[in-house]
Amino acid sequence: xxxxxxxxxxxxxxxxxxxxxxxxxxxxxxxxxxxxxxxxxxxxxxxxxxxxxxxxxxxxxxxxxxxxxxxxxxxxxxxxxxxxxxxxxxxxxxxxxxxxxxxxxxxxxxxxxxxxxxxxxxxxxxxxxxxxxxxxxxxxxxxxxxxxxxxxxxxxxxxxxxxxxxxxxxxxxxxxxxxxxxxxxxxxxxxxxxxxxxxxxxxxxxxxxxxxxxxxxxxxxxxxxxxxxxxxxxxxxxxxxxxxxxxxxxxxxxxxxxxxxxxxxx
Amino acid sequence: xxxxxxxxxxxxxxxxxxxxxxxxxxxxxxxxxxxxxxxxxxxxxxxxxxxxxxxxxxxxxxxxxxxxxxxxxxxxxxxxxxxxxxxxxxxxxxxxxxxxxxxxxxxxxxxxxxxxxxxxxxxxxxxxxxxxxxxxxxxxxxxxxxxxxxxxxxxxxxxxxxxxxxxxxxxxxxxxxxxxxxxxxxxxxxxxxxxxxxxxxxxxxxxxxxxxxxxxxxxxxxxxx
Numbered sequence: 001x002x003x004x005x006x007x008x009x010x011x012x013x014x015x016x017x018x019x020x021x022x023x024x025x026x027x028x029x030x031x032x033x034x035x036x037x038x039x040x041x042x043x044x045x046x047x048x049x050x051x052x053x054x055x056x057x058x059x060x061x062x063x064x065x066x067x068x069x070x071x072x073x074x075x076x077x078x079x080x081x082x083x084x085x086x087x088x089x090x091x092x093x094x095x096x097x098x099x100x101x102x103x104x105x106x107x108x109x110x111x112x113x114x115x116x117x118x119x120x121x122x123x124x125x126x127x128x129x130x131x132x133x134x135x136x137x138x139x140x141x142x143x144x145x146x147x148x149x150x151x152x153x154x155x156x157x158x159x160x161x162x163x164x165x166x167x168x169x170x171x172x173x174x175x176x177x178x179x180x181x182x183x184x185x186x187x188x189x190x191x192x193x194x195x196x197x198x199x200x201x202x203x204x205x206x207x208x209x210x211x212x213x214x215x216x217x218x219x220x221x222x223x224x225x226x227x228x229x230x231x232x233x234x235x236x237x238x239x240x241x242x243x244x245x246x247x248x249x250x251x252x253x254x255x256x257x258x259x260x261x262x263x264x265x266x
Numbered sequence: 267x268x269x270x271x272x273x274x275x276x277x278x279x280x281x282x283x284x285x286x287x288x289x290x291x292x293x294x295x296x297x298x299x300x301x302x303x304x305x306x307x308x309x310x311x312x313x314x315x316x317x318x319x320x321x322x323x324x325x326x327x328x329x330x331x332x333x334x335x336x337x338x339x340x341x342x343x344x345x346x347x348x349x350x351x352x353x354x355x356x357x358x359x360x361x362x363x364x365x366x367x368x369x370x371x372x373x374x375x376x377x378x379x380x381x382x383x384x385x386x387x388x389x390x391x392x393x394x395x396x397x398x399x400x401x402x403x404x405x406x407x408x409x410x411x412x413x414x415x416x417x418x419x420x421x422x423x424x425x426x427x428x429x430x431x432x433x434x435x436x437x438x439x440x441x442x443x444x445x446x447x448x449x450x451x452x453x454x455x456x457x458x459x460x461x462x463x464x465x466x467x468x469x470x471x472x473x474x475x476x477x478x479x480x481x482x483x484x485x486x487x488x489x490x491x
Contacts, residue, residue, distance in 0.1 A: 150393050153410050157392035193410055195390060 002035070002113040004106055005237070006135035008159075010151030012122035014143045015172040018208060018218075019230070020119040021049045025217035026234035028083035032114040035074065037086045037106075039131040040121040041096055044088035051078060051215020052085050061089035061096045063105060070108050079220075084113075094126045099133035106134035115237075124158060132159060138167035139199065144174055144185035153194055168199040170233065175204045200233035201244055202226050270296045273418070273436070275383055275400035279342065283316040290326055294333060301337040306454065307416060307435035309338040311398060317346035318365060324354040331358065384419070391415060391429060400436070411451055417441070423448075430454075439476050448472040448483060455481055 007020045017040075024036040038046035041061065047053045055075050058068035063086075070086075077083035086109075089096060109116055120131035132138060138159045142152040152169070159167045171187050178184035187201055205226035211218040218227040219234075225245070232242045270293055272283040284293055301308050313334070322330075331341060344355040345365045355362035383401030391397055391405065393412025402419035413429035415421055418436040420443065427445035432454040434441030439456040447469040449462050455474065460481040471486040 150412055153393040153412065157395050193408075195408070 002033075002110045002116045003137060004110070004116045004118065004135050005137045005139060006039075006118040006120055006132050006164075007139045007141060008120035008128060008131060008155060009122065009141045009148070010124065010155040011142075011148045014141050014148050015170075015202070016122070016141050017046050017049050017119050018212060019139070019141050019170060019172065019202075019233075020046060020117050022217045022219050022227070022230035023234050023237070024083055024115075024117050025050075025077070025080065026219045026231045027115050027117075027237065028077070028080040029219065029231075030234060030238065031082070032238075033082045033112065034115045034117065035084045035086060035109055035113045037109075037116060037118045038088035039102070039118050039127065041088045041127065041130075042090065042093040043121065044090050046119045047075075047085060047087045048215065049212050050085055050217070052087075053215075056087045059087045059089040060105070061092050064097050064101045070105070094121065094130065097130055099130050102130045103134040124154065128155075128158075132162055132164055135164055138164050139170060140167045140194075140196070141170045141172050142190065142194075143172050144179070144187070144190055146185070149185065149190055149193060156194060156196060166196050168197045169194060170200040170202060171198070172202045173204040174201055198244075199236050200229060202229040202233075203245075271300060273400045275385065275418075279314060280311060280398070280400055281314045281316050281345075284318065284320065286318045286320050290322075294330065297330075298333055301334070301339065304436050305337065306432055307398075307418065310396070311338075312340050312342050314343045314345060315341055316365060317344065317348065317351050319347050320351065321348040322346070322351045322354060324357050327351075327354050327358055327360075331360075390425075393429075409450075420444075442473055442475050444471065444473040444486065446471050448474065453481060 007016050009016050020036055024034045028034045036046060037060065038044050047056060052075050058073040060073065062068040063070050063073045074084040074086055077085065106116060118131050118135065121127035140152050140155055142148045156167055171190055174187065175184055179186045187198070191198060203225050205224055207218050207221055207224035208226050211221060218224050219230050221227045229245065235242045270285045270288050274281045274283060334341060341360055343361040343363065344352070345363060346352050346355070347365050352362035384404065385399045385401060386404045387397070388406040390407045391409045391413035393410055395413050397403060397405070397415045400418040402421070403415060403417040404422045405415065406424045408425040409415055409423055409427045409429040409431065411428045415429065416432045416435050419433065419438065420441045421431050421433045423445035425445070426447040426449070428449050428451065430452045431443050431450050433443045434456040437456055441455055443453060443455065451462070453460050453462070453474055455476050458476055458479065458481050472483050473486055473489050474481055474483045
């Protein structure tokens, strides 16, 4: 039976889709059977980030409305046979699906996978409600910005009210140099406010932009510090104890890591 | 508040008790006055109405509800011992039940301090969450930015207070606000309002109260001397 994990944030543009794609890929690389579900109906882009856009024939709404069977709508990943995508509809909106229908859909998927990751839309309305309706666990993604953290706090309250347990936290796009200068919230600042369990810290990394544009997960990129961070989150989801990469205040430490990987790649 | 209308808080929310014998029209006038005067406390509130032994008609009830609605107050249920009052409420679509016996009331409301009406909670008040109570509130936990705590009495936060607080929201100027870290986005006591100046450095427990016609914040160590 699959664990259903919803990735959400409240605020848009903090990296939900990137996180979903990379965690799905990382879990599949480590041998799990994974389905990633795009619950952002009307603004789909998980397929684009995964480079599977051109293979879509049927989508989530087609399945819910009975035009297609689940098997027909699931798209196999380009590289990993254990990884599948259930794309969102692009020509409909959030109201096309109800929370009950989402739960039913996930129940159909559960038997065939180890993990089902749901990419939630931003906001706290219907789309978000759909995305958490069938979740066993919730991961909240935030960036170290006051506005994103404020929204994350709101989401923690809503997730707890929906009796989905206490969500876990990914702090995305941290810039160690700005943090050490005192110009950016630190991970500790974020944790102090949200007071939930940390499952990952992902540093800001230009590789994300290039890999997203290529439609390839950054976890394939051995030289990417962000890719490594996502791999670690996947391991922690599997119950492994992985120490957090220390993003040192000392100027140099982080850059050294970068340049080391950089050299190996060239 | 007054003898005609009493407001009480418990675990299950706020309860408004109407005097059994006073004339209906003077009750309504009085209520309208109270709702206007204590707008900050009542706006957005959800109340249970307690009619005691009074017999109210459907028309009277409708009149009452529209007055409440004008002030942003919604009604969750009606307690009445009069059968006619209960069926009138149900006809309008409100849950109705007999007035709970004092024993039941006691178990739902909190054992207390001077006002017999204090609430102790252990939790975090997060952004978008609102805590409202007619008496005092003691919160063991943080109030995050975007969270709100509104009390008829004083507010004690054993934690970081960074959201919005309103103590003495029913007009009590003696109400206090204290916190281990007192940095609310806005602090209101009765009809006074203040914001927290941006500052850094170590935080000490502080206490806020009205002195003269403004809100004064003092470190706890200095206050107790």
